[in-house]
Amino acid sequence: MKALRRYIDHIKPHFKKGGKFGKLQSTFEAFETFLFVPDKVTTSGTHIRDAIDMKRAMALVVIALIPALLFGMWNTGYQHFLAAGEARTFWQIFAFGLFKVFPILVVSYVTGLAIEFAFAQIRGHEVNEGFLVTGFLIPLIVPADIPLWMVAVATAFAVIIGKEVFGGSGMNILNPALTARAFLFFAYPSEMSGDLVWISGLKKGLAPDGFTGETILAQAAAGKTAFVNGLNELYTTRDMFLGTIPGSIGETSTLAILIGALILVYTGIGSWKIMLSVFTGGLFMGLILNLFAVNPYMELPAWEHLLLGGFAFGAVFMATDPVTASQTEKGKYIYGFLIGVLAILIRVLNPAYPEGVMLAILLMNVFAPLIDHYVVGANIRRRLKRAGFNAQSVKR
Amino acid sequence: MSDREPLFSSKNLKLLREPLNKSNPITVQVLGICSALAVTVKLKPSVVMAVSVIAVLSVSNVVISVLRKHIPPRIRIIVQLVVIATMVILVDEILKAFAYDVSKQLSVFVGLIITNCIIMGRLEAFALANKPWPSFLDGIGNAAGYGLILIIVAFFREFLGSGTIWGYPVMEKIGIYKLGYTDNGLMILPPMALITVGIIIWIQRGKNRDLIETH
Numbered sequence: 045m046k047a048l049r050r051y052i053d054h055i056k057p058h059f060k061k062g063g064k065f066g067k068l069q070s071t072f073e074a075f076e077t078f079l080f081v082p083d084k085v086t087t088s089g090t091h092i093r094d095a096i097d098m099k100r101a102m103a104l105v106v107i108a109l110i111p112a113l114l115f116g117m118w119n120t121g122y123q124h125f126l127a128a129g130e131a132r133t134f135w136q137i138f139a140f141g142l143f144k145v146f147p148i149l150v151v152s153y154v155t156g157l158a159i160e161f162a163f164a165q166i167r168g169h170e171v172n173e174g175f176l177v178t179g180f181l182i183p184l185i186v187p188a189d190i191p192l193w194m195v196a197v198a199t200a201f202a203v204i205i206g207k208e209v210f211g212g213s214g215m216n217i218l219n220p221a222l223t224a225r226a227f228l229f230f231a232y233p234s235e236m237s238g239d240l241v242w243i244s245g246l247k248k249g250l251a252p253d254g255f256t257g258e259t260i261l262a263q264a265a266a267g268k269t270a271f272v273n274g275l276n277e278l279y280t281t282r283d284m285f286l287g288t289i290p291g292s293i294g295e296t297s298t299l300a301i302l303i304g305a306l307i308l309v310y311t312g313i314g315s316w317k318i319m320l321s322v323f324t325g326g327l328f329m330g331l332i333l334n335l336f337a338v339n340p341y342m343e344l345p346a347w348e349h350l351l352l353g354g355f356a357f358g359a360v361f362m363a364t365d366p367v368t369a370s371q372t373e374k375g376k377y378i379y380g381f382l383i384g385v386l387a388i389l390i391r392v393l394n395p396a397y398p399e400g401v402m403l404a405i406l407l408m409n410v411f412a413p414l415i416d417h418y419v420v421g422a423n424i425r426r427r428l429k430r431a432g433f434n435a436q437s438v439k440r
Numbered sequence: 441m442s443d444r445e446p447l448f449s450s451k452n453l454k455l456l457r458e459p460l461n462k463s464n465p466i467t468v469q470v471l472g473i474c475s476a477l478a479v480t481v482k483l484k485p486s487v488v489m490a491v492s493v494i495a496v497l498s499v500s501n502v503v504i505s506v507l508r509k510h511i512p513p514r515i516r517i518i519v520q521l522v523v524i525a526t527m528v529i530l531v532d533e534i535l536k537a538f539a540y541d542v543s544k545q546l547s548v549f550v551g552l553i554i555t556n557c558i559i560m561g562r563l564e565a566f567a568l569a570n571k572p573w574p575s576f577l578d579g580i581g582n583a584a585g586y587g588l589i590l591i592i593v594a595f596f597r598e599f600l601g602s603g604t605i606w607g608y609p610v611m612e613k614i615g616i617y618k619l620g621y622t623d624n625g626l627m628i629l630p631p632m633a634l635i636t637v638g639i640i641i642w643i644q645r646g647k648n649r650d651l652i653e654t655h
Contacts, residue, residue: 191620205635209642231626 052076070164074171102176104311108304109180109361113149115300116293117141120188123290124244127255127274141188144244145293148183151192155199156182163208174213174220174367175203181221181361184294185354185402186228188244190235198224198231218409219368222402229402237398242290243274259290261353261391261398264341284351295357298350305360314364317373318380322359325384326350333392341392349388358387358401368409372419379415383408447573455577459585461648465558466589467641468651472558476590477633479549483606486594488535488542490587492550494580496527497559501579504567511568520563521554528553558586593636601627 058065059072078099121140125132132140156179164171182199206223207216229236240247243257255274263271271279273289283289287297295301308314330346337343349355363369363383370379383404390400397403445451465471479489500523504511511519532550535543543550553559562582567575598604603611603623611617626632645651 193620194622197624205639209638227626230629231624232622233625234622 048079052079068165070168070170071161074161074164098173099176101313102173104313105177105308105361106180108307108314109177109184109294111300111303112184112294112297112357112361113145113180115287115297116184116295117145119287119296120144120244120293122288123242123257124188127243127246127257140244144188145183147192148186148188148190148195148293149180151195152182152199153179155196156203159200159203159208163212167212169212172213174207174216178202178220178224182224184361185221185225185292185357187236187241188293189241189247190228194228194232194235198227201227214367216367217413218406219362219365222362222406222409225402226406242292257290259353259398260284264344264352265395265398267340269340269343281348281351284348292354295354298356301356301360308360308364313366314360315366315369315376317376318364318369319359321377321380322363322384322387323350325381325386326355326359326388327384328381329385329388333388344392346388349391353391353399354401355387358405359384362401362405363408368412370412370415370419372416375412375415375419378419379408379412382411452574452577455574456581456584459578459581460588461585461644462651464585464589464644465561465582466586466637467644469558469561471561472556472586473634473637475549475552475556476586476593476637477630479546480590480594480597480633480636481601481628482545483591483594483598485542485545486590487587488539489546489549490583490590492531492535493553493556493558493586494583495531496524496553497562497583498576498579500524500527500559501562501567501575502572504563505570505572505575508568516568517560520560524554524559524563558582589637589640592640593633596636597627597633600624601632 056072056076059069065072077097118134118138118141121132121137121144124140125137153175156175160171160175179199182195182202186195202220202224206218206220207213210216235241239256239258239262241257242259246255246257257274258266260271260279273279279289285298287300289296305314305319309316309319326349327346330344330349333342334344334346359380363380370376383401386404386407387401390397390403392400394400459465463469466473466476475489479485500520503523504520507519528551531553532543535546535550562578566578570578595605598606599610601624603609603617611621611623
C-alpha cells in the first residue's frame with residue numbers, strides 16, 4: 045500500500061496543469077481516487093464529512109448486485125443444459141454461464157468507460173463514477189445470447205445520448221442502463237424478445253422440436269393459466285422466487301435481488317421508500333386487474349406479478365437510482381407507486397410489451413422532476429400558511 | 441430608382457446562405473420539426489419533400505410579397521393559407537402525375553405541407569414586409585435549409601435503419617449481414633429522427649458557439 049501511495053505521489057506532478065501529461069489530469073485523478081480515499085478537506089468553516097465518497101457508494105451498489113450476477117451466471121448455464129437435456133455438475137453449469145456473461149460485462153465496461161474518459165478529457169472535468177454501476181447493470185438486464193457488438197452499441201448510445209448530452213452523471217434525466225435496454229429492445233427486437241432468446245443456445249437449434257423457451261410472462265400473455273418450462277413441467281412459486289426460470293441474466297431471481305435490496309437499504313444507499321412503494325403500486329394495480337379480470341393474464345395473482353420478469357430488479361436497482369428518481373421524500377412515494385402501477389398496467393394490458401417495468405421506470409424518470417416541483421411547492425405553501433401568510437398573496 | 445441594388449447583392453445572397461447554417465429553420469428557428477420526423481425514413485421521399493417545399497415556399501413567398509400592400513392585416517392568415525393551399529395542390533397533382541410511387545409513399549404528408557410551420561412562418565416574418573425578389577430568395581434559402589436537414593437525417597435513418605442508400609442495398613453488398621450485423625429497428629421509428637436532429641443541433645452548436653442559447 046505504502047509503495048503504491050509513494051508511486052502515485054511520485055508521478056503526480058506530471059499530471060498537474062503544465063506537466064508532461066497535463067491533458068490526462070482527469071484520468072489520473074479518477075485512478076488515484078479509485079485507489080485511495082481523497083484527503084482533500086475544506087479550508088474554511090466547519091464541515092462534517094462522511095468517509096464514504098461517490099466511488100465507495102457506487103462500489104456498494106456493485107456489491108449488492110453481485111448475488112444477482114452470480115445467480116444469473118448459474119441460471120444461464122442451468123437453463124441451457126435443461127434445454128439440451130444434459131445433466132451437468134454445479135461447476136460445469138456455472139462455468140458455462142460465466143463464459144456467456146463475463147464477455148458482456150467486459151464489453152459493457154470497456155465501451156462505457158472509454159466514452160466516459162474521453163468526454164472527461166475533452167470537457168476537462170473529473171471522470172464520473174456513475175458508470176461503475178451502469179456498466180454492471182447492463183449485462184444483468186439483457187438475454188445471455190445477445191451479440192456483443194449490440195451491447196457495445198447500446199452502451200455507447202446510453203452513455204452519449206442518455207447521459208453525456210445532458211452534462212454527464214448527475215445531470216441525466218433517464219436511467220442510463222435502462223436507456224441501453226430500451227435501445228436494444230426497439231432497435232433489435234429479434235434479439236430481445238420472442239421465445240428463443242431467453243435460453244442460451246436455443247436460437248441455434250439446441251433443443252428438440254416442441255421445446256419452447258417462453259418466459260412465464262409470455263405464456264401468461266398468450267392466455268395460458270398453467271406455466272410450464274420447455275420440458276412441460278409446471279413452474280412452482282419456488283421456481284419463480286429462486287429464479288430458475290428463463291429471462292434476462294440477472295432479473296430472474298427474486299431472492300438474489302432481495303439480498304441486494306437488504307445491502308442497499310442497510311447501507312442507506314438505496315431508498316427503501318421507493319422500493320416499498322414500487323411493490324405496493326404493483327400489488328395495488330395487480331389486485332385491481334384481478335377484480336375486473338376478463339382474461340387469464342388479468343387473473344394472474346397480484347403477488348405473482350412481483351416475482352416475475354424484471355419487476356423486483358427494476359424496483360430495487362433501477363427505480364432507486366438516486367439521480368433519476370424523485371429527490372423529495374414524499375415525492376419518492378408517489379414516484380415509486382406510479383412505477384408499480386404503470387409497470388403492471390403496461391405488462392397486462394399491452395400484449396406487445398409483456399415486460400412493462402422498463403418503460404414504466406423510464407416514463408416516471410421523466411416525471412420525477414415534476415413530482416419534486418409540486419412536492420416542494422406544497423411544502424412552501426403549507427409552511428406559509430402555518431406562519432399566517434395567505435399563500436396566494438406571497439409571490440414565489 | 442437609380443440606387444437599384446444588383447440582383448445578387450451580398451445582402452440578397454445572405455438570404456440564401458444563412459438558412460443553410462446560421463438561421464436554419466429546423467435546427468435554429470425550430471420550425472417544421474413534425475414533417476422532419478415523418479418523412480425521413482427513406483432518402484427518396486425526403487428529397488421529393490425537400491423539392492416540394494422549395495417550390496411551395498418560394499412561390500408563395502413571391503405571391504404574398506406581391507400582394508403584401510393589398511392584404512388587409514386582419515385576414516392576412518387566411519389569404520396566406522389560400523395561397524399555400526393552391527401551391528400544395530399543384531405540387532400534389534404534379535407528383536401524382538409524374539412520380540406516383542413517391543407520391544403514395546408521402547401520402548398525406550404532401551397535403552400537410554400546408555401546415556408546415558416553416559412556410560407560414562416565412563410568409564409572416566419575411567414576405568409580408570419585403571419585396572418579391574428578396575422574398576423569393578428567402579423562400580428558396582429557408583426551404584433548402586429545411587431540405588438539407590431532412591436529407592442528412594434521412595440518409596442516416598435509411599442507411600442504419602434499412603441498410604440501403606436511395607434504395608440500393610449497400611449493407612448487403614458489403615456482406616456485413618453474414619457477420620451477424622442487423623439493421624437498427626429504432627432508426628425507423630420517429631424518436632430516432634428527433635434524436636438525429638438533436639445530434640445535428642449538438643454538432644452545429646459545438647462548431648458555432650454563437651448559437652448556444654443562454655438562459
